[in-house]
């Protein structure tokens with residue numbers, strides 16, 4: 592099968608990184624949270640998760656560029672924090688030096704060509720959800736020619752279809768999307784289940800999801816869109832790419848994300864894995880103009896505004912509603 596090695600490497604890496612996050616959460620009295628320059632939070636688990644994933648990618652695919660959300664600058668200045676990260680990483684990646692870990696976190700190449708093959712990593716997507724003990728995701732995607740071809744999401748707090756808490760999902764181009772329950776963290780011998788989007792094409796029965804954080808998305812505009820489309824249910828508000836997991840597995844039919852901050856451009860690692868998982872589960876993902884997301888423009892989706900992921904059936908109706916609202920605002 593095409594991408595077999597990529598899939599195995601990505602599943603194992605995300606599995607280990609997800610275990611690291613759960614391990615860090617046991618020590619929740621002190622998750623080692625610091626503020627980044629943009630004032631967003633980052634924890635020892637974010638750094639540790641990126642180290643575990645990057646170490647695995649560098650070993651398996653030494654020539655592939657890896658673009659991750661985090662860098663090691665904070666750890667280099669804070670020895671105590673760095674030691675905590677080392678303890679977490681060694682449990683997953685074996686006996687490894689501090690230099691190797693710091694270099695792995697900073698694996699990003701100097702010359703980046705986003706039009707070619709690269710991996711993108713969000714070691715914890717939804718760090719705020721992680722800190723609240725709610726939804727978060729470990730996200731890894733392989734991008735080729737500006738489109739994700741493989742996406743893996745580790746969602747330790749998302750309900751698996753067997754009712755257990757925690758799952759790992761993946762989507763592989765041309766192969767479909769699949770879910771493992773959290774048992775897979777220890778061994779991928781467990782049975783995977785093919786997932787698909789909600790078949791129901793009526794807005795009446797549809798659920799939509801959006802960010803939990805009010806600052807990350809325009810809840811008011813989303814409500815207007817839903818009113819026009821005829822979606823009656825109250826929104827699922829949750830952190831992270833777990834929203835893509837909800838659409839891909841049929842728990843929701845629509846994911847809306849219009850930035851609240853004017854001019855905000857979405858980061859590639861916040862979407863790449865989720866997009867391919869939804870698409871391969873039979874769904875559709877575009878921006879608010881109906882254009883495909885372009886992952887070749889740099890670390891941000893510079894050519895896209897607003898994210899719309901649906902079960903396909905409702906896609907055109909939602910785009911029409913967006914158009915109506917835009918016309919009204921003119």
Ligand SMILES: Nc1ncnc2c1ncn2[C@@H]1O[C@H](COP(=O)(O)O)[C@@H](OP(=O)(O)O)[C@H]1O
Pocket residue numbers: 631660713715716717718719720801802803804806807808829830831832850851852855858861
């Ligand atoms: N003003 C803003 N508008 C939209 N997204 C934002 C934002 N500020 C931060 N984010 C992104 O929102 C992501 C979380 O998404 P969600 O709201 O769906 O949980 C964050 O990922 P991290 O948690 O990896 O930093 C961050 O990249």
Ligand SMILES: [Mg+2]
Pocket residue numbers: 631632660718
């Ligand atoms: Mg962040």
Ligand SMILES: [Mg+2]
Pocket residue numbers: 713715716717860861
């Ligand atoms: Mg993120």
Ligand SMILES: [Mg+2]
Pocket residue numbers: 637660713714715716717718
């Ligand atoms: Mg993150």
